Amino acid sequence: MSAEVVLQTEVVGRRNEHLYFALRNPKVAIGLGIVLALLVLGLVGPFFLSDSPNEYVGPKSEAPSGEYWLGTTYFGQDVFTQFVHGLRSSYLVGALGGGISFVIGLAIGFAAGYRGGMVDEILNMITNVVLVLPALAVLIVISSYLEVRGVVTQAVIIGIFSWPWVARAVRAQTFTLRNRDYVDLARLTGKRAPQIIMREIMPNMASYLLMSVILLFGGAILFAAMLDFIGLGPTNAVSLGTMMQQSMAWSSLHLGMWWWFVPPGLAITLIVGALYITNVGLDEVFNPKLREM
Amino acid sequence: MTLEVEDLQVHYRTMKGDVRALDGVSFSLADGEIVGLAGESGCGKTTLGKSLIRLDGRMQHVGGKAVLDGAELPIGDDRAMNTHRWKEVSIIPQYSMSALNPTRKIGKMIAELLRSRGKSYREIKGELVHRLELVGLSEKVLDNYPIELSGGMKQRVVMVLSTLLDPSLLIADEVTSALDVTNQKAVAETLVRFRDMGFVKSMIVVTHDLSLVYQIADTIMIMYAGRIVEKAPAETIIKAPKHPYTKALIGALPEVGLEHGDERLQSIPGKPPQLLNPPTGCRFRDRCPLASDECAEEPPVVAVDAGHEVSCWKAED
Amino acid sequence: MGRYFRRKLLIYGLTFFIAVSINFAVPRLMPGDPVARMLTRNSVSNLESSEAMRGYFNDIFGLDVPLWKQYLNYWVALFQGDLGVSVFAFPAPVSSVVADALPYTLALLLPSILLSWIVGNAMGAMAARNKFLDNGALPIGYVLTAVPYMWLAILLAWVGGIILGWFPVAGGYSFALTPAFTWTFIVDLVHHWVLPFLSLFLVALGGWAIGMRNLVIYELESDYANYLQALGAPNRLVRRYAFRNAVLPQVTGLALQLGVVVGGALVTEVVFAYPGLGSLLLNAVSNQDFFLLQGILLFIVIGVLVFNFLADIVYVLIDPRTRLGLEGGQS
Numbered sequence A: 001m002s003a004e005v006v007l008q009t010e011v012v013g014r015r016n017e018h019l020y021f022a023l024r025n026p027k028v029a030i031g032l033g034i035v036l037a038l039l040v041l042g043l044v045g046p047f048f049l050s051d052s053p054n055e056y057v058g059p060k061s062e063a064p065s066g067e068y069w070l071g072t073t074y075f076g077q078d079v080f081t082q083f084v085h086g087l088r089s090s091y092l093v094g095a096l097g098g099g100i101s102f103v104i105g106l107a108i109g110f111a112a113g114y115r116g117g118m119v120d121e122i123l124n125m126i127t128n129v130v131l132v133l134p135a136l137a138v139l140i141v142i143s144s145y146l147e148v149r150g151v152v153t154q155a156v157i158i159g160i161f162s163w164p165w166v167a168r169a170v171r172a173q174t175f176t177l178r179n180r181d182y183v184d185l186a187r188l189t190g191k192r193a194p195q196i197i198m199r200e201i202m203p204n205m206a207s208y209l210l211m212s213v214i215l216l217f218g219g220a221i222l223f224a225a226m227l228d229f230i231g232l233g234p235t236n237a238v239s240l241g242t243m244m245q246q247s248m249a250w251s252s253l254h255l256g257m258w259w260w261f262v263p264p265g266l267a268i269t270l271i272v273g274a275l276y277i278t279n280v281g282l283d284e285v286f287n288p289k290l291r292e293m
Numbered sequence B: 001m002t003l004e005v006e007d008l009q010v011h012y013r014t015m016k017g018d019v020r021a022l023d024g025v026s027f028s029l030a031d032g033e034i035v036g037l038a039g040e041s042g043c044g045k046t047t048l049g050k051s052l053i054r055l056d057g058r059m060q061h062v063g064g065k066a067v068l069d070g071a072e073l074p075i076g077d078d079r080a081m082n083t084h085r086w087k088e089v090s091i092i093p094q095y096s097m098s099a100l101n102p103t104r105k106i107g108k109m110i111a112e113l114l115r116s117r118g119k120s121y122r123e124i125k126g127e128l129v130h131r132l133e134l135v136g137l138s139e140k141v142l143d144n145y146p147i148e149l150s151g152g153m154k155q156r157v158v159m160v161l162s163t164l165l166d167p168s169l170l171i172a173d174e175v176t177s178a179l180d181v182t183n184q185k186a187v188a189e190t191l192v193r194f195r196d197m198g199f200v201k202s203m204i205v206v207t208h209d210l211s212l213v214y215q216i217a218d219t220i221m222i223m224y225a226g227r228i229v230e231k232a233p234a235e236t237i238i239k240a241p242k243h244p245y246t247k248a249l250i251g252a253l254p255e256v257g258l259e260h261g262d263e264r265l266q267s268i269p270g271k272p273p274q275l276l277n278p279p280t281g282c283r284f285r286d287r288c289p290l291a292s293d294e295c296a297e298e299p300p301v302v303a304v305d306a307g308h309e310v311s312c313w314k315a316e317d
Numbered sequence C: 001m002g003r004y005f006r007r008k009l010l011i012y013g014l015t016f017f018i019a020v021s022i023n024f025a026v027p028r029l030m031p032g033d034p035v036a037r038m039l040t041r042n043s044v045s046n047l048e049s050s051e052a053m054r055g056y057f058n059d060i061f062g063l064d065v066p067l068w069k070q071y072l073n074y075w076v077a078l079f080q081g082d083l084g085v086s087v088f089a090f091p092a093p094v095s096s097v098v099a100d101a102l103p104y105t106l107a108l109l110l111p112s113i114l115l116s117w118i119v120g121n122a123m124g125a126m127a128a129r130n131k132f133l134d135n136g137a138l139p140i141g142y143v144l145t146a147v148p149y150m151w152l153a154i155l156l157a158w159v160g161g162i163i164l165g166w167f168p169v170a171g172g173y174s175f176a177l178t179p180a181f182t183w184t185f186i187v188d189l190v191h192h193w194v195l196p197f198l199s200l201f202l203v204a205l206g207g208w209a210i211g212m213r214n215l216v217i218y219e220l221e222s223d224y225a226n227y228l229q230a231l232g233a234p235n236r237l238v239r240r241y242a243f244r245n246a247v248l249p250q251v252t253g254l255a256l257q258l259g260v261v262v263g264g265a266l267v268t269e270v271v272f273a274y275p276g277l278g279s280l281l282l283n284a285v286s287n288q289d290f291f292l293l294q295g296i297l298l299f300i301v302i303g304v305l306v307f308n309f310l311a312d313i314v315y316v317l318i319d320p321r322t323r324l325g326l327e328g329g330q331s
Helices: A003-009 A014-024 A026-048 A079-115 A117-132 A135-145 A151-161 A164-177 A181-188 A193-232 A240-249 A258-286 B045-051 B106-116 B121-134 B139-143 B151-162 B181-196 B210-216 B234-239 B244-252 B261-265 C002-029 C034-045 C047-060 C067-079 C094-129 C131-146 C149-163 C183-220 C223-230 C235-272 C277-286 C290-318
Strands: B003-014 B017-029 B034-038 B059-068 B089-092 B169-173 B202-207 B219-224 B227-233 B301-305 B308-311
Touching: A014 A026, A014 A258, A026 A079, A026 A258, A079 A117, A079 A151, A079 A164, A079 A193, A079 A240, A079 A258, A117 A164, A117 C002, A117 C235, A117 C290, A135 A151, A135 A193, A135 C002, A135 C235, A135 C277, A135 C290, A151 A193, A164 A193, A181 A193, A193 A240, A193 A258, A193 C149, A193 C235, A193 C277, A240 A258, A240 C149, A258 C131, A258 C149, B003 B045, B017 B045, B017 B059, B017 B227, B034 B045, B034 B181, B034 B210, B045 B059, B045 B169, B045 B202, B089 B151, B106 B121, B106 B139, B106 C235, B121 B139, B121 B151, B151 B181, B181 B202, B181 B210, B202 B210, B210 B219, B210 B234, B219 B234, B219 B244, B227 B234, B227 B244, B234 B244, C002 C067, C002 C290, C094 C131, C094 C183, C094 C235, C094 C277, C094 C290, C131 C183, C149 C183, C149 C235, C183 C235, C223 C235, C235 C277, C235 C290, C277 C290
Parallel strands: B034 B202, B034 B219, B089 B169, B169 B202
Antiparallel strands: B003 B017, B003 B059, B219 B227, B227 B308, B301 B308
16 A cells, blocks of 8 residues: 555654654644643733732723733723633643543543453443433533532543543554554563553554543533533632623623623633644644645 | 556655655566566555556656557546546456445446446446356345445455456456455456456456465566566566575465465565665665675666566576 | 344433433432522522422432432332422423423524534535635634634624624513514514524534545545546546545434534523523522423433434434444444
């Protein structure tokens, strides 16, 4: 096939090559740039601004100015301070929620795909059930029963309900990989299953896993924003979703206070969009076929 | 003379530059001849097969020409090539198992394909059914979806379909590599039978399996690193090879022709040169036990016997 | 085929069972006593409803009864269509409150899901064919899928409702009108429907277009497409096959995406104060009306499962591989 000629020249140093192409891919560069820039803002920003984003610091409902970069809320809170804190919670939810679902999906996918048989039947059934369960509705019911909600709890429950498609994909990939020669060889040399999965199977789907993590990260952020917007956000912190919820609750729309509701949604769109674009770029990096000249 | 290929050069475009998959390949094919094309993977044999019918996206025709039945094939021009495909040049692909559209009934697919090439399904159907029966399939397969057939049945459907319009040249690309030994033999015999019945005039059988091609080919060509290094009647290649690479290939086979050829091939020390910037002179030099100073120069093509050509400085020895 | 449907039905049955069990378990597993919390909170404002709730609570959630019996009672009540009484809309039973809101949600969801699917697939297939179009459509598609549902809704309400003043931004119909089957009312209904519909439609559109584009490209690179091209088939035929085959996974995708789109509909309704399940949900959350909350969840689960099953039937009708009951189809 078409790859055969190329393969023989590039067996060594494939990892470096990927990194090389990744950094030169404009989609990856732009996507990662946006994600990292907003991350830095969320991480560093709060140190320069107030620790309590809900403090009433200025005049009410003021448009953006030199002093209040993104204006103030209906109550006179600084929107920029809230925004920066909100970024922080969004990244936390993304990392934690995405991370948890990734680990669950990975574990279930590997177990089902590698073990096969009865284990697979049961795990696959569970996966399919969670897959059709409308996650947001379930999350709403669960979070509404929580009296105190933190960013971490939110991330955990999001993680618990958004793993199924990763599990499905990992299972399918493991199925195709587990009968490869090198896996057989590893098995013959007496390596145990976890070791084989970690050493032989996982590296061969690394690109795929990386892209799954990115998608889960973005998905968790979107999920959290929706929960927040219904009023089930963290009770002890500001998030981009709660900002939107507050702005709607105090009719910023009718008051024309666009600086209150535009930035949080824009930030989410930017983060998630940039993640998706990074993913497309990575896809091109890992699949030389897509690397158009 | 059915096919005449002259100094064919096909490159793969990669980010690092052009990989010279075919670097000056010339040969000819007589009417009714079956040529076996063998070599390690990556030597360019599949590229050669493809370049005569359809270059895939990253292949580029750089130089040389192919003349079929006296007319030049526009191999670099995908669109112009279309009129020649199937009617004059046809291919049985490596992937016969998945070559049929999974969501169309086989008969319907063939009908649509024929119609798109300006042929009447109704007129050809009689012949189609006849040929299906010839390979042991009943007319009923036309009402089946591909998934309802076994691998071997799909392979036979593809063989019949590819040769339905009696092409002058058929390229059989690794057709047996996915099959077990019994099926391999049956497929090989069918290919010969198609030639004998005049369904195809001549044939290039691309394979890594020397022992199989030995059973059906009249002539065998051995490729190495984008070039043909030896061409001779099948018998001669197996019994009296001249090129050190061919000798190594044959030597790596267990006694006359068995199916493990490919794995044993790797026992030739070293690996083929990369084709991004191929070395000058003989390309087998680094792995060749006989290599000497003169091998730094391009070896000449020597006709050691009637129909037996070798490109090697040591061929005369 | 029978095996395929048996399997599907088993999964759906199990899902329903689990959803109901979650509903049953969550209030009992949560720290504190949320039901009691709800009742005390409510008794301040609405003594009468609180009393009725307590009666209901003792009947079904009776704490003097062992847990397994509570669970059994819960199922029995469920099958009698008894989802409890809404606190917020007292004394209406949950089932009728939900049933009142349901048509609005369906009127938003069904057209936006189906239209975005059809238009998105058509756009994706076009993008796969044309490099120029692809470069323009793809980024827009990615931005659309990345937009949080409520934010696009807010923007549309702001631009189309406040700035341009073309559409109303709140409610399902004007307060001045009473629901009736008159021309005026229907026009008013549609007028209120446009923005929320558009919002849902647009967010979903990008995902379908991108998915279809990738699938068509994948199909065009597949073996059968290569073979057809090697036999000189014109692009027209190859593309037609590729499109047909690429639609199949999109049907499955339609069912899988449903949960997400329903979530999107909920928050979109909240933005537009559209009188469907979303607004009801918001009321339930802010009033801590747990019975209503759970009733809504149950309706959503049932809706999603029914829709999934419909998608399965469609899938079987269009994909011979599942119809033949052989391997190759989706699991």
